[in-house]
Amino acid sequence: MSALAAMREKLSYQGISLGFIALATSAVLAMANMATHDGIVKAEREDLKTSLSQVLPVGYADNDLLTDTVRIAGADGSPVIVYRARKAGAINGVVFQMAQRGYAADVVVLIGVDTSGRMLGARVIKHSETPGLGDKIDIAKSKWILAFDGKSLGDPAPEKWGVKKDGGIFDQFAGATITPRAVAKAVKTGLDFYAAHKAEILEGKKS
């Protein structure tokens, strides 16, 4: 072991051994990435499918929403992916995401609308709001989000589209107004987005 001990002190040995370890670990990572890639893609598709089906009534669509999408530039220029639900070939609803700044970070809301622009459902799929205060927007914690079902741009009237504190019709939570306000705004923005791009969404080619 003494020869090894002497070699370990050499600068070149240290550099080469460090390089070798980096190479070996990179090879392991590359292999692990190849082995898990398909599984991860599949799992993420399943995730997306599960969330999409949450904002559509049971049996609403008979197509694969993940492959029937159109990309449309949103209000801030970034593309919004719109998933189209079809029954017997005809589009009867669409699903897309809208984000709005909440208390801590962006609140991402998944919105389902029928072709006339009426809400089929909304779910918060990503948020970092305060546990116990703002997280009641999550369907796992409270049924609050169901209040948006069946609403549309004209119902309630535009000035009522907000939380009660702002003169709207939606409840806020004790100790948390910013979070529900952000969700209401995200849903309203989503309905505006649908109304503005209705023709493109319903007639656009799959992309």
Next chain:
Amino acid sequence: MSYKAIMKDGLWDQNIVFTQLLGMCPTMAVTTSGTNGLGMGLATTAVLVCSNAIIAAIRDFVSHQVRIPVFIVIIATLVTVVDMSLNAWMHGLYQVLGLYIALIVANCAVLGRAEAFAARQPVLASALDGLWMGLGFTFALTLIGLIRELLGTGTLFSQASLLLGPSFAFLEMTVLPNYGGVLMMVLPPAGFLVLGFLLAGKRLLDGRLAARAPAAPSAIAEGA
């Protein structure tokens, strides 16, 4: 060093949380429920066993001067592999634990064991050290999580069936029905509070044991 001593060190005498006070970041962040603590503890244990074994196996070839980057690269690789495998093949579990897996890299306890133990001990002893240190960590995280969960939401092991499979649904208990909940226990300050009380409790207990030791040495020797 005997295997028994390794076990006792890992679980109690040198417990990562209660004695070494390492790994505070995951300890405070994930112990909002018993299930989260348990899941984080088990994931860390898996990484600790592997990293300790690998580092012990190559310890003679790593020079003293570059050992820290070598250890870190190995630990980070292991954590990434665990993260990707869980995501691909155990996606249900990944949705519960996913946020925390990457935190294991930042857990200095893993590097600490590599440096303090695996870099100078044989492979089997190092793997065992990883196992018992990991289980000690799991024990600490689960205990803190259970206390915060009970005081914060009145339940124990909620969502355990998501982590361990449906057959463990019996663990999920609502101890205090219609409990309004104490928000603070779920927020970060309570992590420090609960840990503080547990540390004081362990000191008291160790003090009692030490005071009794001279009076009844045979009993302690057997008990140890």
